[in-house]
Amino acid sequence: MSVRIQVPAGKVPQDGGRSLFEFDDRSVALFNVGGALYAIDDSCPHQGASLCGGRLEGRVIQCCAHGLRFDLSSGYLLNSTKLKVANYPVEVVDGQAFIVIAPEESAP
Ligand code: FES
Numbered sequence: 001m002s003v004r005i006q007v008p009a010g011k012v013p014q015d016g017g018r019s020l021f022e023f024d025d026r027s028v029a030l031f032n033v034g035g036a037l038y039a040i041d042d043s044c045p046h047q048g049a050s051l052c053g054g055r056l057e058g059r060v061i062q063c064c065a066h067g068l069r070f071d072l073s074s075g076y077l078l079n080s081t082k083l084k085v086a087n088y089p090v091e092v093v094d095g096q097a098f099i100v101i102a103p104e105e106s107a108p
Helices: none
Strands: 003-006 018-023 026-033 036-041 055-057 060-062 069-071 090-093 096-101
Touching (some): 036 090
Antiparallel strands (some): 018 026, 026 036, 060 069
């Protein structure tokens, strides 16, 4: 069964915004692109730089460290399936946002 983690109301970004949200030992970067929420691990799969502060263009986040670009909706490196940042579905229920953690990803 997947686990739902509620995002504190103050951590839900406005349209065009972003925020960093921490739970357990993870840092998750949340983005709001045109009203759609995306959640990814705040750790670049290349060398672990923070992605929350990256440059956002549409649904694409560019890592500040070496410039790799990732699609927020799939987590994959642009035009590739070789590198992927962990991403999480976000559900909004009654105005509250939840990050959905799949079972494999919540395993120790
Ligand atoms: S750490 Fe992100 S591109 Fe190198």
